Amino acid sequence: MGNDRLALAALVAPAIAFLIAFFVFPLLMMARTGASGPDGLATYLTILVDARYLASLGKTVLLAGTVTLTTLAIAGVAGVFLARHRFPGRRVLTAFLTLPLAFPGVVVGFMVILLAGRQGVVGTIAEALTGERLVFAYSLAGLFVGYLYFSIPRTVLTVMAAAEKLDPALEEGARSLGAGRWRVVRDVVLPGLEGALLAAGAICFATAMGAFGTAFTLATQIDVLPMVIYAEFTVGANIAVAAALSFVLGAITWAVLAIARTAAGANVAAAG
Amino acid sequence: MTTPIRLQACGFTHADGTCALQPTDLSVEAGETLALLGPSGCGKTTLLRLVAGLARPDPGGCVLFDGRDVTDLPVERRNVGMVFQSYALFPNLDVAGNVGYGLKIRRVPPGERAARVARMLAMMRIQELAHRRVDQLSGGQKQRVALARALAVEPAVLLLDEPLTALDAKLREQLRVELAGLLRSLRITAIFVTHDQGEALALGDRVAVMRAGRIEQVGSPHEIYHRPRTRFVASFVGILNLLEGEVADGLFRLPGGSLPASGVAPGPAVLACRPEQLRLDPSGTLAGRIAAAFFLGDRTRLVVEGAAAQPIVVETVAAAPRPGEVVRLAAEPGCPWPLPPA
Amino acid sequence: MRPHFDPGFLAGLVFASLVAFFLVGPVILSVLAGVTANYQRGILESGITLAWLGRVFELYAPTIALSLGIALATLVATLLLGVPVAYALAKAPGRLARLAEEALVMPVAIPGIATGLALILAWGAVGEFRTHWTFILVGHVLFTLPFMVRSTLAVILAAKLPALEEAARSLGAGFLARFVTIVLPNASPGILAGSLMVVTLSLGEFNMTLLLHTPFTMTLPVGLADSYASMRLEIGSAYTLVFLVLLIPLLVALQWAADRATGAPRRP
Numbered sequence: 108m109g110n111d112r113l114a115l116a117a118l119v120a121p122a123i124a125f126l127i128a129f130f131v132f133p134l135l136m137m138a139r140t141g142a143s144g145p146d147g148l149a150t151y152l153t154i155l156v157d158a159r160y161l162a163s164l165g166k167t168v169l170l171a172g173t174v175t176l177t178t179l180a181i182a183g184v185a186g187v188f189l190a191r192h193r194f195p196g197r198r199v200l201t202a203f204l205t206l207p208l209a210f211p212g213v214v215v216g217f218m219v220i221l222l223a224g225r226q227g228v229v230g231t232i233a234e235a236l237t238g239e240r241l242v243f244a245y246s247l248a249g250l251f252v253g254y255l256y257f258s259i260p261r262t263v264l265t266v267m268a269a270a271e272k273l274d275p276a277l278e279e280g281a282r283s284l285g286a287g288r289w290r291v292v293r294d295v296v297l298p299g300l301e302g303a304l305l306a307a308g309a310i311c312f313a314t315a316m317g318a319f320g321t322a323f324t325l326a327t328q329i330d331v332l333p334m335v336i337y338a339e340f341t342v343g344a345n346i347a348v349a350a351a352l353s354f355v356l357g358a359i360t361w362a363v364l365a366i367a368r369t370a371a372g373a374n375v376a377a378a379g
Numbered sequence: 380m381t382t383p384i385r386l387q388a389c390g391f392t393h394a395d396g397t398c399a400l401q402p403t404d405l406s407v408e409a410g411e412t413l414a415l416l417g418p419s420g421c422g423k424t425t426l427l428r429l430v431a432g433l434a435r436p437d438p439g440g441c442v443l444f445d446g447r448d449v450t451d452l453p454v455e456r457r458n459v460g461m462v463f464q465s466y467a468l469f470p471n472l473d474v475a476g477n478v479g480y481g482l483k484i485r486r487v488p489p490g491e492r493a494a495r496v497a498r499m500l501a502m503m504r505i506q507e508l509a510h511r512r513v514d515q516l517s518g519g520q521k522q523r524v525a526l527a528r529a530l531a532v533e534p535a536v537l538l539l540d541e542p543l544t545a546l547d548a549k550l551r552e553q554l555r556v557e558l559a560g561l562l563r564s565l566r567i568t569a570i571f572v573t574h575d576q577g578e579a580l581a582l583g584d585r586v587a588v589m590r591a592g593r594i595e596q597v598g599s600p601h602e603i604y605h606r607p608r609t610r611f612v613a614s615f616v617g618i619l620n621l622l623e624g625e626v627a628d629g630l631f632r633l634p635g636g637s638l639p640a641s642g643v644a645p646g647p648a649v650l651a652c653r654p655e656q657l658r659l660d661p662s663g664t665l666a667g668r669i670a671a672a673f674f675l676g677d678r679t680r681l682v683v684e685g686a687a688a689q690p691i692v693v694e695t696v697a698a699a700p701r702p703g704e705v706v707r708l709a710a711e712p713g714c715p716w717p718l719p720p721a
Numbered sequence: 722m723r724p725h726f727d728p729g730f731l732a733g734l735v736f737a738s739l740v741a742f743f744l745v746g747p748v749i750l751s752v753l754a755g756v757t758a759n760y761q762r763g764i765l766e767s768g769i770t771l772a773w774l775g776r777v778f779e780l781y782a783p784t785i786a787l788s789l790g791i792a793l794a795t796l797v798a799t800l801l802l803g804v805p806v807a808y809a810l811a812k813a814p815g816r817l818a819r820l821a822e823e824a825l826v827m828p829v830a831i832p833g834i835a836t837g838l839a840l841i842l843a844w845g846a847v848g849e850f851r852t853h854w855t856f857i858l859v860g861h862v863l864f865t866l867p868f869m870v871r872s873t874l875a876v877i878l879a880a881k882l883p884a885l886e887e888a889a890r891s892l893g894a895g896f897l898a899r900f901v902t903i904v905l906p907n908a909s910p911g912i913l914a915g916s917l918m919v920v921t922l923s924l925g926e927f928n929m930t931l932l933l934h935t936p937f938t939m940t941l942p943v944g945l946a947d948s949y950a951s952m953r954l955e956i957g958s959a960y961t962l963v964f965l966v967l968l969i970p971l972l973v974a975l976q977w978a979a980d981r982a983t984g985a986p987r988r989p
Contacts, residue, residue, distance in 0.1 A: 114896070115813050118805035119821060122866065125802060129859050130828055133839035140842050185740050188733035203741035206748065209972060211925035213946045217961055218747035226760060226954060228750065256744065288729065317832025320927040320942070324949050333834045333928075340838060340932070350842060353835035361830045394815075433887055454890045467888035470880070471906035480902075481892035532892060 134357075137350045144347025151351050160335065160352065166247070167332040171315035174251060175308050178258040183304065185259075186266025187296065201267075208260040212253075212320020219244050219253040219325060245326040253321040258314065262307045269303030270296075309367030313360035332356050381409035382445045382535040382568050384430060389440035391425050399425040401593045402440065407536075407585075409445075410566040414583030416573055418615070422592040423572045424540055430570060431538050432457045444535055460534030464541040466525040468513040474524050475500070475509040481532035499527040502561075519550045526558075530565070537562075539571035543578060555581060576616045580604065588612045609719050613651060620657075622650050622687045622715055631715060635686035636665040638710045643717055650715035654680070654694045657714070663707035667691065672699050683708065752965070754958035773959035777948075781960060784944035789967075791854060791940065792923040795861040799919050802862070803869035804912060808904060810870070811877040812886075822874075826867045833928030836863060841932060857933045857940065861923045868922065869915040876911025876982050877904075910982035917975040924967060941967075 142148045154160045189201055207215070223229045223244040233241035243249050273296065281291045297304075319333040330338075332352065340349035383406065390402035400422040407413045415423040428434040430442060432454035442450045449457055468477050479496045487495070500506045503523040508516065516524065522542065529537060542558065543551045559582050562569050573579050579586045580600040587597040588611075596608045607613035614621075624633040626648050631640035640650065659681075667686030672679055679699035683691045686708060693708060700706055754760045755774065758767035778785075806825065810818050828836060840860055845851045882904060889899045905912075927942040934943050941964060948957045 112813070115809040118809040122802040122806045122825065122870075123821070125862070125866075126824060126828075129840065129844070129863055130836070133836070133843035134831075136843040137835070137839040181740060184733070185737045188737050192730060192733070194730075194734075200737055200741055203745045204737065205976075206969075206972070207744050209921050209925055209968070209975075211927045211942045211945075213927050213942050213949065214925070214961060214964065217945070217949050217957060218751065220949070220954075221747045221750045221754065221958075228746075256747075259740065259744065313830065313832075317834065318928065319832070319834045319931070320946070323927075323931065324946055333832060336834055336838065337932075346842070349838060353832075353838045357831040357835040360832055361827070364830045431891060433890070454887075455893045455895055458893070459891055461888065461891035463884060463888055465881070465884065467881070467884040469885055469888070469903060469907070471903070480889070480894075484889075484893045484898055528888075528892070538891075 134354075138354055141347060141351035141354050144345075144351075146347075150347050151355070153348070154351055154355055159330075160348075163330045163332050163335045164355075166330065167316055170247065170251060170254070170331060171312045174254040174258060174315045175312045178255060178262050178311050179304055179308050181255070182259050182262035182307070183266055183300070186263045187270045187300070189263070190267045190270035204263050205260045207256060208264070210257065212257065212318050212322075213324045214320075215253045215257045216321040216324025218256060219249050219321070223249055223252065245329075247329060249325050250322055250329055250331065253325065254315045254318065257318070257321065258311045262311060265303050265307040266300065269300050273299040305367050305370055309364050313363050316360050316363075317356060381566055383407065383409040384536060384568060384570070385443040385446075386426075386429065386436075387441040387443070389426070389429050389436040389442065391422075391429060391434060391440075392437050398592055400429070402437070403594055405587065405594065405597070407568055407570060409568055412562050412569045412571070412582060412584045414571055414573060414579035414586045415589060416576060416579035416583075416586050416616070417589035419574060421589040423574075423589050426589070427538055427540055427570060427572050430536070431459050431461055458532070458535045460529030460532060460537045462522075462525045462529050462537070462539040462542050464544060466521045466545070468516075468521060468524055468528070470513055472513070473509070474505070474511050474513065474516070477513060477524055478527045478531050480528065485532065495531060499531045502530075503527045518546050519554060522546065522554060526561070530567075535568070537565075537567050537569040539569065541572055541574070544573070544575070551578075558582060580616070588615060590615075607719055613719060618654050618692050620652050620654065620687075620691045620715075621689060621718070622652065622691070623689070624648065624650070624687070633665060633687045635667045636663075636707075638665055638715055640715065649718055651718050652710060652715040654692045656711045657691065657693045657708050658711070659693070659695050659697070659700070659706050660709035661707055663709035665708040665710075666705060667708065669700050669702045669704050669706060671702055674699070681706075748965070751958050751961050754955055755962035756959070757955060760954050760958070773953075773955045774963070776956055777960045777963055780952075780956075781941075781944045781948070784939045784941050785963065785967075787854060787938065788924055788941035791858055791861060792920045794855075794858050795865055795923040796916055796919050798858070798862045799866050799869040800912070800916065803866050803915070804873055804908070807870045807873035807877055807908070807911075808882075808900075810874055811882060822870075825870055828863045829867045833860075833864065833926070833930075834932060836860065837929035837932035840929075852935045852937055854938045857930055857938055860929045860933050861926055864926060864929060865919040865922050868918045869912075872915030872918060872979075872982065873908055873911040876914075877908050879983075880907045882907055910978065914975065914978040914982040917971055917978050921968065921971045921975060924964075924971070 141150055144150045146153055154164070185204060189197065189204070221227055223242060225242055227242065227244060230240045230242050233239060277295050277299070278291055281295045286294060317333060319337065322329050322331055322334050323337070333356070336349050336352045336356065339345040339352065386403060386405040388402040388404065389400065390398070391400040392398050403426065405426070415426055417423045425434065429436050429440070432449070432452055436442065436450065440450065441448060444457070469480065472480065475496050478499050479492050482492045482495060496509075497506070500509055503526060505520060505523050505527070508520060508524070513521065513524065522545070543554055546554060555578060562582070571582065580603070583600060585597060586600055586603045588595045588603060590611050596603060596612045598606070603612060603616055607616065613619055622631070622633060624631050624647075626632075626640050626643045626645050629639065629641055630637045631643070631648070631650060643650070665686050667683035669681055670684040670690060671682040678694050678696045681693045681695060681699060683693055683706065691708070753764055756769050756771065757764040758770045758772070810822055837860060840856075841851070844856070850856055885903050885907060886899055889903045894902065925942055926940075927946065930940050930943055931946070934940060939947070945957070945960055945964060948960045
């Protein structure tokens with residue numbers, strides 16, 4: 108079978124070579140650049156000590172965490188509902204819920220501007236009701252709405268797929284044993300969806316950590332980590348810090364996904 | 380189409396070091412059907428794959444087709460016909476496309492190819508399925524297509540991996556009869572793997588019983604059933620009653636009486652008998668109580684308690700006694716017999 | 722099938738509809754704004770116009786062409802690199818294969834901005850590469866390759882391709898014959914779904930491309946960000962409309978292809 112193995116290796120070789128040249132090597136270069144500033148290796152430490160970077164990191168993690176929990180709640184309910192019921196218009200509703208799938212972050216940012224920007228509908232409605240124009244697109248709240256907008260479609264899809272695989276007999280079994288609606292959700296549905304929710308949550312979190320387009324569109328003064336990296340690299344020309352921050356950010360998202368994958372045993376990856 | 384096969388010292392060790400097959404010698408005569416029988420994980424499928432060329436024996440092993448060493452030939456050049464356990468029909472081709480695939484690979488001209496495909500479909504009585512997609516076939520139809528596909532290339536040997544396992548009981552019975560007829564009429568050298576002893580005994584000219592990576596016994600179905608050479612073969616093929624007792628004065632003494640035991644050394648012994656070697660007989664010398672009766676249609680299987688330390692299985696074609704009744708048993712001549720060594 | 726006037730069902734329906742409204746509403750607003758003469762005064766008062774779309778093509782036609790070109794080139798590259806990898810991974814189920822799969826998926830687990838920065842640091846100073854469109858291509862291939870591999874791999878595994886190949890081998894088919902007559906036809910639903918995914922992702926990629934692009938190599942999403950920041954709302958909307966016209970058919974086709982690839986029963 109030695110020949111076989113050689114043939115298989117030959118099939119994988121071009122992709123591996125590409126990956127080494129344009130991924131592994133660049134990451135190593137970036138790790139080195141991160142330590143090439145005036146502070147040397149201590150640059151990595153600065154990130155954890157410097158109040159500004161630490162605050163940015165904290166803010167980003169907090170935002171990503173809140174987005175993840177909110178998305179799981181919304182998409183979990185909507186996904187289970189769509190998977191469990193057959194009714195006229197279900198296809199359309201599903202299509203609507205998954206429409207923004209694969210919208211890039213910039214476009215999502217623009218959607219938030221249309222909703223809650225200076226000329227947004229929320230502002231217009233608020234003005235008509237209270238006389239005061241409500242504008243929150245250009246703040247952390249706007250970013251939160253944008254990340255929800257971005258995360259709900261794919262999470263709904265994941266939840267629907269998992270809910271459709273749940274054995275209805277389990278639920279019927281629980282009902283036949285006298286379990287009420289909420290008990291069934293708690294004892295049967297949620298445990299059954301645990302893997303999918305964990306996987307979707309990890310993707311959601313990692314994506315929100317690293318997403319950049321939405322923040323870029325909404326404002327330059329929202330200092331989530333990717334924005335800080337961009338600013339350090341372009342405006343500050345502080346390449347060592349930008350590299351170090353990128354490295355830390357990459358390590359965090361990768362670790363979150365790896366942990367979730369080990370826990371859920373499913374294929375987990377972020378797209379962002 | 381009659382190629383004898385010989386395996387010399389063919390062993391197989393997985394990449395992780397686990398041994399699937401001890402070095403094994405085996406020969407299959409031209410036109411003979413050999414059944415490889417054994418529990419799962421005994422190495423029977425590995426042995427089949429070695430013959431097919433889907434796996435290579437460990438160094439020192441040698442596969443001979445018609446006296447020619449084919450060990451180094453990969454499967455695609457061995458000219459074998461193979462029927463896989465799940466049939467492995469190509470979903471992107473229709474039935475005729477599947478059956479003609481090997482001919483297409485061999486660059487048989489389209490006209491001749493179509494004629495041979497038609498002949499194969501006719502032989503398997505599935506002409507009307509020629510343009511059906513394979514996912515629209517029933518299990519039995521798939522099995523026929525797989526056979527037609529394997530035979531279309533006029534292989535030197537036909538290899539079948541659990542060919543009937545995926546079918547339901549009734550269909551299995553029917554296809555077993557058909558397969559037996561086909562193998563006889565084609566006189567092709569065939570090896571098939573099965574874990575079903577009934578299938579092995581019915582289809583094989585000879586049966587090789589395997590356990591834990593080695594062949595325990597090769598012989599005719601009759602030999603395997605009536606003269607098992609090891610305790611494993613005896614208990615794996617058919618139902619076997621194991622009786623624990625003591626031999627004295629030519630009698631085998633049991634809790635419920637005794638049975639004749641000629642030619643067995645005196646002392647404690649474990650002797651064996653098949654269910655059909657015992658019969659209900661009011662003048663029998665062994666008594667027990669019916670614990671359960673299973674009506675099988677043509678006969679009734681009785682479980683008798685109290686006669687021996689373990690319940691004894693007996694079969695009868697006559698009107699069966701009810702559970703709870705006390706019966707007396709008599710043995711056929713030569714029964715019970717001493718067990719072969721473990 | 723439960724009765725539809727069940728209060729739980731109604732609550733669920735209302736909730737799902739509200740979420741759908743949140744997701745679709747802005748898209749409709751954006752489409753309308755793109756054809757409204759003056760958004761401030763509203764569509765009814767100011768009327769419908771295609772002028773903004775005209776302006777978009779004047780200003781940004783090269784970005785659209787470049788993005789389409791890069792998307793196609795990315796597709797070709799991921800097909801050539803990814804399909805053989807999927808095939809090999811399906812055939813070699815061992816520790817090494819799992820490790821290779823893990824390594825291939827890594828680029829997706831790391832934010833685009835980090836990968837983009839790393840690419841610039843490693844390759845930015847090499848000749849004319851930095852200003853050439855292939856610099857962006859490299860980034861897009863890196864990011865989309867895992868999707869091609871996974872989509873193809875899933876279908877190959879579900880199709881029990883190794884067993885089919887053994888059958889083809891037993892009938893005399895060598896490697897090339899097998900690959901053409903058995904592997905490709907049976908993997909095609911996965912390859913198609915992967916291809917649509919790759920094109921969709923490449924067309925919309927921004928996180929990495931913003932760093933990788935130069936004034937000579939501006940892609941559609943980068944152009945979008947530019948228009949949002951420096952143009953009238955109507956132009957941004959019209960440009961978004963152009964993007965959606967490209968993207969939504971791809972998304973619909975992707976959904977269809979993915980259903981087909983996973984063999985999911987068509988939903989009523």
